[in-house]
Amino acid sequence: MRPAAAAFVLIVCPVLQGCRATQPGKVQTAVMTKVKHSLFVGDKKMQNPIALSPASVQDGKEAFTHYCVACHGLDGQNTGVPFADRMDPPVPSLTSTEVQTYTDGQLKWVINNGIAPSGMPASMGILSDEEQWDIVIFIRHLPPAGSLGEPSMYGN
Amino acid sequence: MRLRILSNLMIGAVLLGISIADSRLAPADTAPKRIDVLAKRFQFAPDNITLRKGEPVVLVFQSEDVPHGIRFRELNLETEIHKGHASELSFTPTVAGDFVGHCSRFCGSGHGSMLLTLHVRE
Numbered sequence: 001m002r003p004a005a006a007a008f009v010l011i012v013c014p015v016l017q018g019c020r021a022t023q024p025g026k027v028q029t030a031v032m033t034k035v036k037h038s039l040f041v042g043d044k045k046m047q048n049p050i051a052l053s054p055a056s057v058q059d060g061k062e063a064f065t066h067y068c069v070a071c072h073g074l075d076g077q078n079t080g081v082p083f084a085d086r087m088d089p090p091v092p093s094l095t096s097t098e099v100q101t102y103t104d105g106q107l108k109w110v111i112n113n114g115i116a117p118s119g120m121p122a123s124m125g126i127l128s129d130e131e132q133w134d135i136v137i138f139i140r141h142l143p144p145a146g147s148l149g150e151p152s153m154y155g156n
Numbered sequence: 157m158r159l160r161i162l163s164n165l166m167i168g169a170v171l172l173g174i175s176i177a178d179s180r181l182a183p184a185d186t187a188p189k190r191i192d193v194l195a196k197r198f199q200f201a202p203d204n205i206t207l208r209k210g211e212p213v214v215l216v217f218q219s220e221d222v223p224h225g226i227r228f229r230e231l232n233l234e235t236e237i238h239k240g241h242a243s244e245l246s247f248t249p250t251v252a253g254d255f256v257g258h259c260s261r262f263c264g265s266g267h268g269s270m271l272l273t274l275h276v277r278e
Contacts, residue, residue, distance in 0.1 A: 066262035127268040128258040130229060 021088040029089065033098050036115065037106075046105025050133045052141075060138025063131035067123060069151045076142045080150025087119050094139050107136045188212035188246060195237045195259070196220035198266025206275040209252050215245040225260030226272060234260060249276040 024032075050056050065074065071081060076094035078084035084091040092098055102110065111132045114122035123132065193215055194201045207213055217226060219239040226245070227234040235243045259270035 063262075123268065125269045126265055128271075129268075130258055131268065 021086060023085075024089050032089070037101065041102065041106045041109055041115070042113075043105035043109040044103050046103075046108065048104040048108070048133050048136055050130065050137060052137055056134055056137050057141050059131075060134035060136070060141075062134075063127060064135050064138050067127055068135065070153065071119065074148035074151060075145055076139060077145040079146045079148075080154050082154060089118055091119070093145075095142055095145075099139070104136050104140075107139060108132050111135055188214045190214045190216055193217050193226075193272065194220055195224040195226070195270075197222065197264055198259075198270045200226070200259075200270065200272040203271060204273050204275065206277060207249050209249050209276050209278055212246070212248040217243045217245070222263050223261050224263055224270070226257045227260035228255050228257040228274065230255050231274075233257075236261060249274070252276050252278050 064072075064076070068076070071078075071084070071091050072094060073079040073081050073084075078091050078093055081091065094100075099107075110120065111127070112122060112124050112129075114120045127135070189207075189211065191205060191213065193205075195217055196219065205215075215226075217224075217235065217237040218241070219237045221239065223239070224237040225235065226237060231247065231249075233245050233247060235245050237243050253276055255274045255276065257272040257274065259267055263270065
């Protein structure tokens with residue numbers, strides 16, 4: 001019985017450990033960022049059909065507010081999101097180089113398809129193509145961190 | 157002879173009456189066409205409407221459930237849609253083509269696929 005229990009612990013514990021969300025190391029982050037940019041995330045050459053204007057930035061901000069703030073905060077920089085750095089991988093700031101070096105087409109692809117196995121969900125069918133492109137424009141013109149306050153859902 | 161003149165006068169009077177009546181009815185013929193559209197999670201009914209270029213139209217929207225909206229970006233047309241209240245979009249299409257409108261008020265998981273297409277024909 002004791003050997004069986006020991007074997008059970010030896011097998012199950014590493015599996016359970018593997019399910020824990022922990023901070024990824026620098027190597028893992030660097031490799032995954034490179035792989036996503038080069039291989040996994042498509043539509044690199046697709047152009048945004050919506051012209052940049054104050055109205056389209058505002059439209060993007062509104063669409064972003066409906067769907068994205070729970071994880072990215074009102075400012076796209078995780079302000080007030082309590083779990084942003086507890087995920088594996090952590091929720092990136094949308095002003096980071098990792099995000100901003102995606103092309104417009106790739107950002108739209110990520111919004112539309114999500115990224116597995118990170119927590120980024122697909123918004124295909126939930127947001128229209130127009131709204132997704134508007135959000136891309138907003139991501140390119142994010143306000144200063146903290147300037148929009150924190151999402152009300154977190155009690156602020 | 158008198159009988160013929162009399163009958164001609166009567167025919168003329170009848171034609172004149174028809175003409176006047178017709179002219180009074182004429183504005184109704186040129187009045188904008190009204191089309192009712194029902195909005196509900198997650199579709200518009202009807203979701204395809206064919207219009208004629210140059211003919212004025214009024215789209216009359218009502219919601220069956222939650223607040224919705226409709227926006228035709230290319231046509232610069234937008235309105236909110238609420239339950240129990242008709243929202244109207246009055247316009248005259250000036251360009252032929254297909255124009256896709258989207259629900260402009262987030263209404264849930266199928267919001268992004270809630271579309272209304274206008275087919276404007278020559």
